[in-house]
Amino acid sequence: MLEALILDVDGTLAETEEVHRAAFNDVFREMGLDWEWDQSLYGRLLDVTGGKERIAHYIATASPAMVPKASAGGEMADAIAAMHRRKTDIYNQMVASGGLELRPGVEAVIRAARGAGVRLAIATTTSLPNVESLLRATLGPEGLDLFEVIAAGDMVRKKKPAPDVFLLALERLGLPAERCLALEDSINGLQSARGAGLATVVTKSAYTAHQRFESALSVTGTLAELGEDGAAIIAALSRLHATAPVG
Ligand SMILES: [Mg+2]
Incomplete structure (x- = not known):
């Protein structure tokens, strides 16, 4: 689940x-x-x-x-x-100043998550002000509140590919890894998430499209490719998650 x-x-x-x-x-x-x-x-x-x-x-x-x-x-x-x-x-x-957009399907998933009974967390090596400004600029002033947990930057000693930042997110969610799914775009991020025991879906990005993601549960271009709206994408992620081997 x-x-x-x-x-x-x-x-x-x-x-x-x-x-x-x-x-x-x-x-x-x-x-x-x-x-x-x-x-x-x-x-x-x-x-x-x-x-x-x-x-x-x-x-x-x-x-x-x-x-x-x-x-x-x-x-x-x-x-x-x-x-x-x-x-x-x-x-x-x-x-x-508004130069960035969320990738296709991302906002739909973020906005549909609560209604689908799925909690949201962030695990990133970028610094907290960077996360806050991105969420505010793309989702509006309430953007930050859509995430229950934000694990970022220097909150952990070892950055990705070490698993620490995902472990911190899990600890703050109070959930075991098997009930969660990580979304990543890079090999460093995938290793970090897998090191924390998380099944991981990779959406390849401009700088990572050439990388190989052998330990990913699934690899796709964008979240939008998984479904026509947020609820459908979350349902697809849920089905993928159900196929993940435990551990
Ligand atoms: Mg990344």
Whole structure:
């Protein structure tokens, strides 16, 4: 019996990655760095989850000639954290200005869930303000209230592909994994959800369409492909969930 859906955010709710990429590049310019993350580089950097972790990985592996100045006596980690805070602000302004849409079928599922007796949770590595601005911009002021649980960003120590953020969502829902279904778009997310014992439906996104999702319960393009309205999509997800092997 399907009791809750646990949704990833970036790539699953909306194709946010190009907005994240633009926000990163804006910060680099603001800070006088000559870095430019193009789509192909960003596609590779997405293997590293978490914005701060992604910047640190870029510095460590691409060895750019220019690096952010650590403040006097400060650590590079502090400089990266400051850079990431600014990036989050820019991203949220971009999202609030209405540049993003939810992917096909997503809003229908979110709005039909309560009526179908299915609870909603979020499990994401993106930071909480990013989740809030996306839900507000796409679902209106009540968007946040449609989710019972939001597990995000730095609430756990280990980001995806570690299972921690899905385990936190399960704990806050008070449900065992077998009564829930995860929705993801990436291999890192799939591994994280599977590590938490969750059957997972993958909706492939722009940056992940080439990935292989062998441990997924089902792989599709968009949720809208599963049914003609929210209730039908949830019924289809429920039927898929019933076929999942236990554990
Ligand atoms: Mg994702």
